[in-house]
Amino acid sequence: MSAAPLDTVQYCLIVDDEPRLRQVLVHLMRNDGFTCLEAGNGEEALVHLEQHTITLVMSDLRMPRMDGLELLRQIRGRWPDIAVVMITAVADVEVAVSCLAIGAMDYLTKPFHLEEVRARVAQALEKRRLVVENRGYQESLQEKVAAQARRLEELFLASVQSLAEALEVKDPYTRGHSIRVSHYSVAIARELGLDGELLRQIELGGHVHDIGKIGVREDVLNKPGKLTDAEYEHIMTHPMVGWRILAPLLGETPVALNVVRSHHERFDGRGVPDRLAAGAIPLEARIAAVADSFDAMTSDRPYRPDGLSVDAAVGEIVRCSGSQFDPEIVGALVSAVGEGRIVVIPRSPSYFRAAALV
Ligand SMILES: [Fe+2]
Structure with missing residues (x-):
């Protein structure tokens, strides 16, 4: 004994x-x-x-x-x-x-x-x-595996962060854009009842969605005037460039990767890079598309120094509901704005920047 x-x-x-x-x-x-x-x-x-x-x-x-x-x-x-x-x-x-x-x-x-x-x-x-x-x-053993997974994720996020910083140096107009798109995406996703790991992936996807612009020429990125067709096509390679950069890093997290690749798809199937339509576009990318456009409209750009007011931006997005955007996602944005989950922070009398309360 x-x-x-x-x-x-x-x-x-x-x-x-x-x-x-x-x-x-x-x-x-x-x-x-x-x-x-x-x-x-x-x-x-x-x-x-x-x-x-x-x-x-x-x-x-x-x-x-x-x-x-x-x-x-x-x-x-x-x-x-x-x-x-x-x-x-x-x-x-x-x-x-x-x-x-x-x-x-x-x-x-x-x-x-x-x-x-x-x-x-x-x-x-x-x-x-x-x-x-x-x-x-x-x-x-489970604790050790979980600790290693956390460490890997930290290292991964650090490398993504340095990529995002490199992009901001190259394109000052993207400064803060990825963070805001990420916040808006999360606010819309919550409005749709999403939560947990999916929400975290959507947040990450927003942070990295434009990483592919690293591969776009600076003179095109920062051009103040209207883009030529060729320049526009060059810029619109960024979803695929970003996808190629991040696929080896984000292979285990396809939701964030879908945001990167498909955030410029259109609900009517006329988007890039895969010409997906409606439900064939991953939900997370349909959300990011609305969040991305909302921020683009409410921020200043090389070709338009004053951003639109939130009401005007929402109005424009509603106008494109069913053609460029998924009506369900547009509805979620309208509700999020209506419920005060996305509010405007005035920067100057003629300038509004939106920030999400998430
Ligand atoms: Fe983009």
Whole structure:
């Protein structure tokens, strides 16, 4: 028998309606270092179980009020680390075997020899130790894996951040744009009832949606006048460029990657790069498309120094509902603005910049 450590009390609970039998077992288990508690039936046993941290339960099957089988079920449900050894009359062996199926470690048949009890209890405790240790290993392994995943995500976000900063240096008009698109996207997504990991991915997608502009010539990015067709086409390569840059990094997170690739798709199928239409455009990209245009309209641009007011921008987006934008997403933007989840922060009398309360 594995001896109890000197500095900790190991409780053994003996449950039997025959006091004489309990006394025999108490004597035996005390000699093996346990502090013994006694109960005459399952109900009394539960009282002890609730008050003490018990290592081992030895329980009779047939008892008044609550029998051993019901007690075993309760122990398995509430205290899975307790080793339970059932004590049965020979006639109950079939029931005893079914106790093993429920989770008893072993069973003893009456009458028993004390040496046999010792050996079976030692076995039961060894099994319990292995089960508890095994679970401990699994938990610490899961913690290590989770910590590594967090570290990987931190490193990933740091590299995305440096890409975003590189883009802002190249194109000052994108400064803050990605953060605002991310906030608006989250506000719209919440309005649509989305939450959890999907929301986090949509937020990330907003942060990186224009990363591909790193591959666009600066003279085109910052051109104050109207773009030629060729220049416009050049700019509109950025969703695919961004997708190529981020696919190796975001392979595990397709939602954010979808935002990058498909935020310039149009609901009527006339967008880029894949000419997807309606429901074929990933939901997250339909959300980002509305958030992106909303911010583009409410911010100043090289070709339009004063942004529109929020009302004018919403009006323009509503006008394009069903052609450029998904009507359901437009509805969510209108609600978010109406409910004050997206509010305007005046910068100057002629200039409004929107900020999302998310
Ligand atoms: Fe874009």
